[in-house]
Structure formats: C-alpha cells, structure tokens
Amino acid sequence: MLNRIKYGIIIGLIFVPLLFIQSIYLTFTVASILLIFISKEYANTIKINWIYTYFMMSLATYTTIFSYSLLTKELFTIICLISILISIFLVISNIKIRGIWVHYLMFCYIGFGVGCLASFVHFNIIFLLYVVLSIIFTDIFAYFVGTKIGKHKIAPKISPKKSIEGSIGGSLISTIIITPLLFFATKEMLIEKFNFNQITIFFILFLFTVVLTIVGQFGDLLASKIKREYNIKDFSNIIPGHGGILDRFDSLLLGAIFAAILMVQLG
Numbered sequence: 438m439l440n441r442i443k444y445g446i447i448i449g450l451i452f453v454p455l456l457f458i459q460s461i462y463l464t465f466t467v468a469s470i471l472l473i474f475i476s477k478e479y480a481n482t483i484k485i486n487w488i489y490t491y492f493m494m495s496l497a498t499y500t501t502i503f504s505y506s507l508l509t510k511e512l513f514t515i516i517c518l519i520s521i522l523i524s525i526f527l528v529i530s531n532i533k534i535r536g537i538w539v540h541y542l543m544f545c546y547i548g549f550g551v552g553c554l555a556s557f558v559h560f561n562i563i564f565l566l567y568v569v570l571s572i573i574f575t576d577i578f579a580y581f582v583g584t585k586i587g588k589h590k591i592a593p594k595i596s597p598k599k600s601i602e603g604s605i606g607g608s609l610i611s612t613i614i615i616t617p618l619l620f621f622a623t624k625e626m627l628i629e630k631f632n633f634n635q636i637t638i639f640f641i642l643f644l645f646t647v648v649l650t651i652v653g654q655f656g657d658l659l660a661s662k663i664k665r666e667y668n669i670k671d672f673s674n675i676i677p678g679h680g681g682i683l684d685r686f687d688s689l690l691l692g693a694i695f696a697a698i699l700m701v702q703l704g
Contacts, residue, residue, distance in 0.1 A: 465502075465555075468498055468502070471551055472494050472548070472551060474673075474675065474682040475494065475547060475682050475686065476490040476491035476494050476547075478672035478681045479543070479547065479672070482663065482664075482667050482669060482672055483535075483663075490544065493544040493548070494544050494547050494551070495548065496548065497544060497545045497547070497552065498549070498551045498552040500548075500552070501548070501549050501551075501553060502555050505556055505701060510701045510702060513697070514701065514702075517694050517695065517697055520545070520549055521652060521655075521691065521695055523546070524655060524656065524659050525655050527539070527542075527659055528592070533666060534662060534663045534666050535666070543663075546690070546691075547683075549694055550656075550689070550693050551686075553693040553697040554568075554689065556697065556700065557693070557697075557700065561623075561700075561703075563619075563622035564696075564700065567622065567696075568692060568693055568696045570615055571612075571649055571692065572653045572688045572692045574610065574611035574614055575608055575650040575653060576607065576688060578606060578607040579606060580607070581603075581606075582605075582610070583598075583599065583600040583602060583607075586602050587599075587600025587603045588602060589602065591603075591604050592661075594665070595662045596657075596661040596665075599658075607654075608647055608650040608651055609647070611646070612646040612647050612650060615646055616639070616642050619642050620638065620639050623638075623642070623703060624639075627641075627703070630702075648695065649695055649696055650692075652692055653688040653689065653692035655691055656689070656690055656691030656692060657687050659691070661687075671684050
C-alpha cells in the first residue's frame with residue numbers, strides 16, 4: 438500500500454498541473470489516451486476485440502461529453518442513477534460478468550464514467566479535484582482503518598481483504614477532510630440557485646460526499662468481481678505498484694457518475 442501511495446503521488450505531480458489547462462483539445466486527448474489503455478485492459482481480460490471495445494467505450498464517452506449540457510437535468514440525473522443502480526446490482530447479485538449484454542453494460546458504464554470525468558474539467562477544476570481526492574482518500578484510509586480494526590468482511594467472495602470497518606472509516610475520514618473543499622468551491626452557486634444558508638449547504642455537501650465515497654467503493658468491488666471471475670490480480674501491470682489504468686480508475690468511474698448529478702444541478 439505504501440508503494441501505491443508513493444507512485445500515486447508521483448503520478449499526481451505529473452498529471453495534476455495538466456488539469457489547469459482548460460482546453461477542449463486537452464480534454465479529448467486525455468480522455469482518448471485513458472480509453473486506449475482502459476479498453477485494451479478490459480478487452481484483454483474478457484478476450485474480445487480491442488478495437489471494437491475502444492469504439493464502444495469512446496462512443497459512450499464522447500456522447501456524454503457532448504450531451505450532458507443538452508439533456509434536461511432530470512433526464513441526466515435519471516441516467517446517472519440507473520447506471521449506478523445497475524453497477525451496484527452487478528456487485529451484490531450472483532450474475533456473472535460474462536455474456537455480451539453484460540459487456541455492453543460495462544462498455545457504457547466505463548465510457549460514461551470517463552465522459553463525466555472529462556466534463557468536470559470544463560465545469561470547475563476544484564470540483565474535479567474534490568471528486569478525485571474523495572476517492573483517493575477513501576481508498577487510503579479504508580486500508581489503514583481496515584488493517585487496524587477490520588474484523589467483518591464486506592464482500593469475502595469478491596474482495597476478501599476489504600472490511601466493513603475499513604469501508605466506514607475510509608468514507609467518514611475522507612468526507613471530513615474533503616467536504617470543506619467542495620463547500621468553498623460551490624457555496625456561492627448553491628446559495629444563488631437554491632437560497633440555502635451556509636449551514637444547510639455544508640450539511641447537504643457532507644451527506645453528498647459520504648454517498649460519493651460509498652458509491653466509489655462499489656466501483657472498486659465491481660472491478661474486483663470482474664478480476665475474480667477472470668482469475669487475474671490486476672488488469673495490467675503498466676503502473677508499478679498499482680496494476681493497470683483501470684485498476685486505478687475503478688472507484689473513480691462510478692464516483693464520477695454520481696458526482697455528475699451535482700454538476701448538472703449546479704451547471
């Protein structure tokens with residue numbers, strides 16, 4: 438875990454400065470590069486054609502980037518919620534992540550998540566950092582809390598090392614640390630749009646962050662279920678100490694879909 442944190446910091450120092458270059462060309466370039474690696478890893482895992490996988494995921498990604506501002510807030514929110522509920526259902530059910538219909542769902546889910554992340558760049562750079570840091574801190578503190586006091590397994594058949602205590606601890610600690618970041622970044626927009634006082638805004642954002650961290654963990658479990666079914670440890674070994682690109686973005690993809698609900702309400 439310490440090696441993962443070390444390499445995570447190095448990767449962050451390289452890529453975070455790029456986030457402040459708010460160019461549509463950079464957004465599409467980064468999204469395309471991510472999709473190349475993620476689609477390659479997923480295609481290799483389930484043994485299907487990579488080009489076809491990349492095309493389907495890219496279609497979902499670019500449709501998201503272009504359409505989120507065109508759809509009504511209600512419709513976009515419904516699409517996000519359906520995506521999240523389907524992902525959670527795949528985790529908690531006995532359904533195997535096999536068969537063409539399941540893979541089409543995964544194409545849409547992964548592409549949708551990447552598209553939401555790319556959209557955050559143009560919406561608010563602090564909002565993007567809030568989502569990314571929420572997921573990262575949850576992962577880090579869930580590990581340390583689980584290591585110290587974890588006794589009850591959250592999903593022993595999917596990810597036997599993860600505990601309920603670690604999951605709760607990671608969510609709460611991450612929320613306490615990160616909520617102020619979102620509060621100072623969005624309070625003026627929330628006051629203007631909804632006429633809430635600052636205490637109410639902070640409470641709403643606190644609850645939103647708690648749910649974000651929980652949803653992100655389901656993204657992690659979904660990826661773990663896929664790896665468990667295909668008998669692999671990581672999707673690839675491209676990043677030392679981390680595995681593949683999809684291994685590092687598993688929680689973030691589903692978390693981004695949930696965070697997009699707030700983005701469209703503020704946008």
